[in-house]
Amino acid sequence: MKRIAIFAHYDKDNIIDDYVLYYLSALxxxxxxxxxxSDCDLSQSELDKLTNIADFxxxxxxxxxxxxxxxxGFLLAVEKGLLEDAQxxxxxxxxxxxxxxxxxxxxxxxxxxxxxxxxxxxxxxxTIKENEQYVSAKIDHLQSFFxxxxxxxxxxxxxxxxxxxxxxxxxxxxxxxxxxxxxxRILTKDGFKMxxxxxxxxxxxxPLITKWRExxxxxxxxxxKTSLPRYTEQKSFQCIGWKQVISKYTKYPVELxxxxxxxxxVKFSAPIFLNNILKKIFHYK
Numbered sequence: 224m225k226r227i228a229i230f231a232h233y234d235k236d237n238i239i240d241d242y243v244l245y246y247l248s249a250l251x252x253x254x255x256x257x258x259x260x261s262d263c264d265l266s267q268s269e270l271d272k273l274t275n276i277a278d279f280x281x282x283x284x285x286x287x288x289x290x291x292x293x294x295x296g297f298l299l300a301v302e303k304g305l306l307e308d309a310q311x312x313x314x315x316x317x318x319x320x321x322x323x324x325x326x327x328x329x330x331x332x333x334x335x336x337x338x339x340x341x342x343x344x345x346x347x348x349x350t351i352k353e354n355e356q357y358v359s360a361k362i363d364h365l366q367s368f369f370x371x372x373x374x375x376x377x378x379x380x381x382x383x384x385x386x387x388x389x390x391x392x393x394x395x396x397x398x399x400x401x402x403x404x405x406x407x408r409i410l411t412k413d414g415f416k417m418x419x420x421x422x423x424x425x426x427x428x429x430p431l432i433t434k435w436r437e438x439x440x441x442x443x444x445x446x447x448k449t450s451l452p453r454y455t456e457q458k459s460f461q462c463i464g465w466k467q468v469i470s471k472y473t474k475y476p477v478e479l480x481x482x483x484x485x486x487x488x489v490k491f492s493a494p495i496f497l498n499n500i501l502k503k504i505f506h507y508k
Contacts (some may be wrong), residue, residue: 227300342423349361
């Protein structure tokens with residue numbers, strides 16, 4: 224199957240981190256072409272890291288968040304003719320560590336599902352804007368860190384109008400409302416069928432954070448959010464132990480998470496008594 228990936232990147236220090244290179248190298252195994260789009264002015268030495276990984280790259284500050292990068296990457300893919308005989312177009316970004324598990328099994332399973340577009344997880348917790356006020360609402364939508372659009376979707380008029388009209392928003396909440404939630408709403412309204420790889424968490428708020436253990440151990444989810452270590456730093460008990468779980472159940476190199484987290488200001492300081500408990504649970508030294 225010909226699958227084109229659009230990968231959105233941002234880094235506060237204008238670098239391509241090792242965890243991103245690990246992700247891209249794994250992504251290359253399940254895609255035909257990768258278009259790398261950075262919302263940073265990257266140096267040539269940083270772009271050289273993508274040699275033999277990404278097929279095309281754009282590195283220019285746009286300030287439009289991930290969907291702005293998705294737009295730029297998708298339009299480049301159209302311009303270069305990459306999508307002319309492609310069956311799927313993948314939108315993904317660097318907000319996750321992974322893959323924790325090989326992605327082939329996930330793609331094989333989703334190829335058997337009857338759907339037009341899919342993601343890792345679906346939730347109905349959302350926010351909408353009414354009379355210039357943000358209010359909570361329940362609207363089924365796919366989280367946009369990993370989206371797969373089939374040919375009938377990315378060639379459709381409704382999707383083309385959507386992606387071409389992505390613009391800079393005042394804040395990230397408007398990005399979520401207009402683009403993450405908006406894309407699922409527009410496509411389902413136009414009759415396209417949505418699906419998610421992992422089901423049963425639709426009514427859970429922030430499932431990849433609040434249910435991360437189940438996602439790794441039970442669901443074999445390929446990704447965890449890069450924000451998880453920050454919740455650990457904030458003394459959120461439910462997030463402590465991610466290193467031990469990943470080390471026990473996956474082959475992912477946790478030092479990639481540690482190095483990135485430390486560089487971006489996360490400190491790991493679980494109390495001694497919690498470390499002793501974790502050692503007994505996960506049998507690590």
